Amino acid sequence: MHGFAICTAPRSGSNFLSQLLSSTGQLGRPLEYFNGPGRRYFDDPDYPDDRNAQIEKILTMGATPNGIYGLKIFAYQNDWVEDEIEWTARLPNLQFIFLRRRDILGQAISWARALQTGQYRHGQTSTGEAAFDGQAILDRLRAIAIEYARWEMYFARNEIAALPVVYEDVANAPQQAVDSIAGLFNLHHVRADARQVSVILQRDESTEKWRRRFVEEFGNLGRVDKLWS
Template sequence: MVEVVAFPTVTPLGHSTPTQSCEWLRHFAAASLYLAVPLNWVLCSYKAAVSIDTYVICSTPRTGSTLLCELLTSTGIAGTPHSYFRSQDIDRRAAEWGLSLGWRFTSYSEAVRRFTSSANGVVGLRVMWGTLDEIFNELRPLHGNIDDLALLEAEFGDVRYIYLRREDLIGQAISLFKAEKSNYWHSTQPGVPSREVRYNYEEIEKRVASLKNDDAAWVEWFRSVGIEPFSVTYEDLELNPIDATTNVLRYLDLEYSGEFFAPNEKLADEKTEDWRERYLRRANAT
C-alpha cells in the first residue's frame, strides 16, 4: 500500500508559489476511490492552467494499471482514470450517471467528461487493446471518416498517450489466468478468491500468446498513427510507484508536490513463482 502522510499544496503551471485553495480536494480525491462520488461535483475556487484535456493509458490486463490509476486519482489533478468505455460496464455506468434509456454515445462520452474530470478539467481514460476498435466504431458515425487520432481529438480534445506494459510476460499471463479463474482481481476486492485455481500450462500459454499479440497491436497502432507514447512498465511501478507516477504527471505537464495514496497491494505469491518454474520447464522442453 502507498500511504498518504500529508496533502501539501500544489504548485500549478504558470505559478511560482503553491496555492491552498484546493487543499481539501486532495483529501476528497483519496476518499473518492471508495465512494461513488464524481470529483467534479465538488466545486473548487481554483482551476489550474493545464495544456491537455484527456490522457489515455493504453494497456493490457495485469500491468499495474489499477495501481497507476489510483495513484493518479489521489493527486486530485489528473481526473479519475478508469476503463469507462469497457463494453461490459457502460450500461451500469450510464445508469449511475442518470442517463435516460436509449442514451446516445455522445451523451455517455459527455457524462464521462462531466463526472470523472478533476477540477482542472483533466480526464483520464484506461483503454485495453480490445476496447479501442469499439470506441472507433462509435466515433466514426459521429465525426466522419477521419484518421484515428483526429477521431479521438474530435471527441476528447487535446489527448496524450501513456503506454503501460509488463516486461515479465509469463508473470502477467499467470496473474491473468489466476484472476479470471478465481474472479479475484485486486487486493481491495472484498472477500477471498471464490475458488482455488489449479495450474494449467495450456491456459497460461494461451494467455501468453494473447497478451503478446495485444502488446504488438498497440506498438503497431502507435507506429501507424505516428505517435510516440510515454512508456511506463509494471516493473517501474513495482520498483518505485511514486517516481513512476511523478514521471507520468510531468509528461502530462501537471505539476504536483503532494503525497500519493493507493490501497491496492500486489497479489503475486509463492505459487506464482512455482507456476513460472513449471511453465518454463515445459516450454523449454518443447
C-alpha cells in the same frame, strides 16, 4: 480540457497506476470508461453502455477540477468502440501513455488465475478455484504479446510518441512515475497520496510454483511463436 489514455493490456498494473494518478487530485481519474459491465460492477449501477454517454463520463467523472481527464483502455476494448464512435477525436487534447510490464509471464499467470477465480482486485469474492493450467497461461501469454504489439503498431501508424511507462518502475518509484506523467501537462509539485491507493499485490507463493512448472512443461527454446497464426 487536456487528458490522456493509458494504453495497456490486462494485469499490467494499470489499476495501481490509475489509483496513484487519481490520488494526486490533479491527474484525472483514469478508469475503463468503455467497459460498461465493469463500471456497473465496481462504481455505478447505472453506468451507461452508450458510447456518447461514456465519452461524457470520461470528461466529467474521469476529470479532476483542473480539467485533466484520464482513461485506460486495452487494445481489444478499442475493438468494441471503434465501429461505433471515433473516441480519440471526441476527447480534446488527448495524449497517450503506453503502460507495459516487463514480467510478461507473471502477467499471463495473473490473468489466467483471475479468469479462474474471478478475482481481479484484492477483496473481490472468489467465484472459482485456482489450479495450474499451462495451456491457459500460454493463451494469455500470446494474448498479452498481441495486445502490446497492436498498441505499438497503432502508435507507429499514427506517428504518436506515447509516454512509455513500465509497471515495475512505477512500483519501485511511484512518485517518479507521477512526475513523468505530470510533465505531459507542464505540472510541477504534484504529489501522490499512498493512503488513497488500495491496490494490493496479489502475487503469492503459488505464482512462483506455476512459473517454474510452466517453463518446465511449456518452454521451448527451439521455437519462436507465431502470434497471428
